[in-house]
Amino acid sequence: MRINIIGGGPAGLYFAILMKKADPAHQITIHERNGPDDTFGWGVVFSGKTLANLRAADDESHAEITKQFEAWDNVDVVHRDAKISIHGNSFSGIARLQLLKILQRRAEELGVEISFRTEIHDVEALRNDCDLLLAADGVNSTIRLHYLEQLKPQLDLRSHRYIWYGTNQLFHGLTLTFRQNTAGTFAAHSYKFNKQTSTFIVECDPQTWKRAGFEQRADADTRAYLQEVFATDLNGQTLLSNNSKWIQFLLVKNEHWFFDNVVLLGDALHTAHFSIGSGTKLAIEDAIALADAFRQTSDVQTALAQFEQTRKPVIEEYQSAAFESMLWFENVRDYMHLTPMELAFSVMTRSGRVTYEELKKRDPEFIRRFDESTPRRRF
């Protein structure tokens, strides 16, 4: 089979690896507009369950990935200078660039052709030149736009603003920090992803963003402002920029996942709010599901239909949990009156996927302290 892939992110690379492994005779080309060492962003996180899926799909890349990991089992919630730790949540972090390098190496070693610094404009020419065109071109997908009529995307641009920084302050756990000043409420999502660096994502509502004057502030000034907001948490470390810009989360859904020999994958197909940290996981698990469909049939239409049928319910469930989580963060100012313990419980149960009982299993000590501090609560 001749396969053209647009986008050398986790979705495109992982699908190429699995297809080439399944049949070395497949001719696979990835077209990627960036160079092999360019990347945007800092670290990404995976849960223990995702790692098990990676091991089952490709032991070689799984071994490389886990060698580089920083692992933890606690979520830390920081509110009014108190830190509440909730254990029993197995997560690991890795630099996005490192993950991409591992997948690039693995794909090339299997014989996948990666054409770097190649931006695709003529989608139709590429489609006619292959049996399968994979649109793994990310959240602002050109292919999705090109086949708007056929794929019928539904896009929802949220009003909250967020910015993705790094810092050399190490956060030994998935740390959610809430700080308020005269402009409003800020939330930071942070976690270490190697021995020296943590991801530090800041988000705020549009009113806070406006009052803080970010529209007029240049990069250095924005960082200085946020360093002051999170001074206690950063412990004297600075925020590191990687072409970091304020963005608004774009919620992506598509009525149709494929058309003729074109299929969407990863962020081009769907997004889930970063507060549940699942974008890369979903992109890679999409690739596993699509490759599985091709293992059962070589007929492109049948495989694509099966992929959509089996994967759609899984994605819908994730998107619905991620939506609840996103709404919680969008309404965060309404929770600021809670005590640190109440806020920690509210954060942990925000998506509806984790219940009081589940938390009791994961961290009985946390629930004991929670019950003690909120005696009037009944479950």
Ligand SMILES: Cc1cc2nc3c(=O)[nH]c(=O)nc-3n(C[C@H](O)[C@H](O)[C@H](O)COP(=O)(O)OP(=O)(O)OC[C@H]3O[C@@H](n4cnc5c(N)ncnc54)[C@H](O)[C@@H]3O)c2cc1C
């Ligand atoms: C603030 C923030 C925090 C996040 N945190 C996490 C996290 O903790 N954990 C997690 O798992 N995920 C996280 N994500 C999400 C994660 O980054 C994405 O979900 C994931 O990278 C999706 O993979 P993908 O392969 O679908 O797309 P991408 O990684 O976006 O890759 C798409 C690729 O396509 C290329 N491309 C696009 N158009 C063209 C074109 N026309 N021609 C050639 N190439 C093209 C791009 O250069 C890019 O390399 C976060 C995202 C954000 C914004």
